[in-house]
């Protein structure tokens with residue numbers, strides 16, 4: 001999943017030949033980190 005830099009909307013599907021936000025047309029997207037539970041050190 002990707003997040004648009006400009007409008008902060010999440011884009012589930014991205015065509016490799018059409019990498020831009022379908023909402024605002026912004027071409028700056030970044031990958032959203034998967035919400036995986038991180039390992040926490042109980043120190």
Ligand SMILES: [Zn+2]
Pocket residue numbers: 004005006007008009021022023024025026
């Ligand atoms: Zn956008």
